Amino acid sequence: MEQQLKQLEQEALAKIQAASNLKELNDVRVAYLGKKGPITDLLKGMGKLSPEERPKMGALVNAVRENVTAQLEEKAAVLEEQAIQEQLEKESIDVTLPGRKVRQGNRHPLTRVIEEIEDLFISMGYEIAEGPEVEKDYYNFEALNLPKGHPARDMQDTFYITEEILLRTHTSPVQARTMLAKKGEPFRIICPGKVFRRDNDDATHSHQFMQIEGLVVGEDIRMSDLKGTLDALAKKMFGAEREIRLRPSFFPFTEPSVEVDVSCHKCGGSGCNVCKHTGWIEILGGGMVHPNVLEMGGYDSKKFSGFAFGIGAERIAMLKYGVDDIRHFYTNDNRFLAQFHRTEGV
Amino acid sequence: MLVSLNWLKQYVDIDHLAPQDLAEKITRSGIEVDAVIDRSQGMTNVVVGYVVSKEKHPDADKLNVCQVEVGEGDVRQIICGAPNVAAGQKVIVALPGARLPGGVKIKKAKMRGQESNGMICSLQELGIEGRVVPKDYADGIYVLPEDAVPGSDALELIGLRDTVLELGLTPNRSDALSMLGVAYEVAAILSQEVNLPEIQYNTTSEKAEDYIQVRVEAKENPLYAAKVVKNVKIAQSPLWLQHYLMAAGVRPHNNVVDITNYILMEYGQPLHAFDYDALKTNEIVVRLAKEGEKIITLDDQERTLKAHNLVITNGEEPVAIAGVMGGANSEVTSDTTTVVIEAAYFEGFSVRRTSKELGLRSDSSARFEKGVDPNRVLLAAERAAQLLQELAGGEVLEGTVAVDDLDKTPARVVVSPDFINARLGMKISLEDMLEILNRLKFDVEAANGFLIIDVPTRRQDIKIEEDIVEEIARLYGYDEIPMTLPVNYEQVGGLTSYQAKRRIARNVMEGAGLYQAVTYSLTSEELAQKFAFKAEATTKLLMPMSEERSILRQSLIPHLVETASYNVARKADSVALYEVGSVFLGQTAEELPYEEEHIALVISGKWVDNAWQGEKLTVDFFVAKGIVESLFEKLGLTERVTYEKATVEGLHPGQTAAILLDGEKVGLIGGLHPAERKKYDLKETFVAEINLQAILEAEVEEIVYKPIPRFPAITRDIALVLDRSTPAGEISEIIRKAGTKLLKDVKVFDVYEGDKMEADKKSVAFSLTYFNPERTLTDEEVVNAHEKVLKALAEAGAEVR
């Protein structure tokens, strides 16, 4: 009987080794360890043995059983692993093929520039003020120290709707309106928006463009505040290494007035085509709010002072991104817009 | 303003500075130097020549063979084609090896068999603009005075060894529209003195007032002065004067006219010279023109005047338009012997209006418009008398005939140094301030903590304390201003709710795959109201530059469709754009239009194109609608928005919906009509436009957390047979209303039209979700609720399949 048991064990182990999949392996298990299998039969036949032989034989049967079970499990693990491998093999794909595209649009480069500037000024406590694009002559000119017949009105050729109504030539009327609305309280605002001038559209002129103006009114606003603020703006838009310089200039609504140059972001100031070999690029104008403008806005110019500045979004975008023709901003060619898709280091 | 440095040197010492450095200093302290122009342009080997003889070229009709002496005993043969070349002339010769402007190189050459050793030059060939070359030499070579020495440097002689600064003047700095004004500015920058011209001349015993009387009948002319000079000899001006004028961009004519122009440039005071005899009367009357009065101006144009134009008359008829242009009837000619010099102050607004109306802008009108220096008017008349004596041999009659009501007192500005420093954020000492004001030659006194300043009348731009702040700052140096940020007041910055939501609206559009476009607000009459869902009175320009940009738009769609068309024409197979912009509604004669901010989109061509997976989708109505729905969902308005079939011109009648918010129309969505698509050469194209203001300003509830459901929901499907024309949206509403509060959601999950359906019928399948947040639903509850839905549908005539 012991002999028989050894032989069964050999047989079972051989079949386990031969099994090539989990089903065959299961068949082996059922055949040898199942209720109708030979090992069970042997156990049933143990009753015929003598009481001395029984425990010995019992231990032997159990040992065979355990061995077969262990081998079965071991083989099962191998076969499962093999099955997974096969599945993985079958499911393998070419990962270099393109993915399913998720459509994404993006902001227009001008909006991008404007929002960047808005966010900088919001971080410095500014509000965003907006106003109508069709304006009264009063808000566009007169309230800004540009009475009718003033020679400086020649600086801006205007689209008139009636004698008193026009397309705003700058966003300054928003400043005039804000001063009246704030009723003598100090404030800081940024005014972005569309403006219009009688210009023939070409590579550097556009009858419609975007302006961003800033205005701060308070009791101790100094020209040094204007300089510090514009320095922050230049660094934000063109890089932390940029410097600015102010040059005296003239605007009817500011006194003193300045034009602001930023050190060239292309050459760093050593001179190149972008800066016309001067190392500096003119980017905006500004100054201390003219007392007449403050007074017309309801502020006592002896007590209050302020600074204002204006910047062209197109000019900034053209410099920043190297765009060579202002008309691109209004043509909206897919191949142009798509270039402003990605984000930049901020 | 063109400033010859040779000329400027007459008044201020600039010899120690290179022109570039001087230009930089001027720019940094207030007046922008647009260009530094070397008038010699690097020319060499250009000398004086003497034409010994001139003969016709044997083989060329238009050429002459000249023997030209270009130095002691150095006679060379030069071929010259100029019609005015003649033996005995002193001319300008470019010798072989010379380089002329425009890259011209002079070499020895043979012209039709004859040797030529150089070129006899016109002024244009030396880089002088044709419009300033004297008329006599406009079409030929330039002839030098007889005393020119052959072989000497011709460039020196004609003033081309000079540098010109081109100043870009802002409107306030009209003081720099004169050489003296520039001299004062440069002197202030360099801490120099200004050497003013010394005026000296003799007078005859005859009195000017015996020759002419002046009467002024218009307030636009507070000062009119006349001087009379007899026996002038009309001739060419001396070379130096002609070349100063040419450097300043003025064409020389004759000595009398040149002298008035020279003084215009020197003092900034326009003068006019009349031929005394041609005036015919012995009086000058300044008055407003009669409506329709006519005058022939110096340029031989007849001008019709208006009643507000100021004119100079001889008491009978106009002889000049004040400050703008003289009349042909009193022009100085080669026969003139006695001249009347006019020096006047005409009010800027009057000259400006007249010159604008007549389209006549001149060096004179430009200066009057901006206001000339009241204290230089009479001085300029004196200077003219001096130069007419020196350069035209004239005899100056004694006295000046003048009507003078002009206020010539300097403006007084009182300002404290503390105010100046407070405005600048600086600490400039009183001494430094005084030093700067002295450099500017301002009359200043410090007393009781104030600076009391009398501003010379040449600086008409300086009237208030802030003007002094600027003068101090610009000469102290803007670079010295420190950098600070505003302090001391409370305002929390940020976007308004509207502005924040508008950014979110943009994000939704971009997240849906649309690029933001920015198109023009001005459009054509044809497109102004096209696709507008709210067409009202339009806003039109008084004087448009073109019909295409003549009127403000009332819909954003037309330009988006044009942009789509532009891109498709450039082979874009997919266009997806949106725009945020204002439309302009309800313009009236007195009031501004109502500006309403809209958001619009256009999609055209492919929408999904995953080529290798074989997944393709062309845009359709529901792609556009899905984007619009995302926007409403993000804004929390989904439940309040409905869509109803609509008709809009230019859109597909079967694929257009009005969008309603709380029952109010706020937008539209639709397919472009096939006829429009053809016109714009577009395939399937869908557009939408929404009143952004209405949807951003709609009040929405704040977010309040609702517990996550702990009990399962139960769904029931219903398939209905409907008329093809019955909107699924209506049926959804019926279901929603009938479904009790247990019905949480209704979705369309299938729509079928076709073979298996009767014509004019469609099958629409809805999925209904029932749910009770309190507990698990019982079958009975669901059955009851569902029964009510079925009953309502039956009543509405919807047949369950």
Ligand SMILES: [Zn+2]
């Ligand atoms: Zn550069």
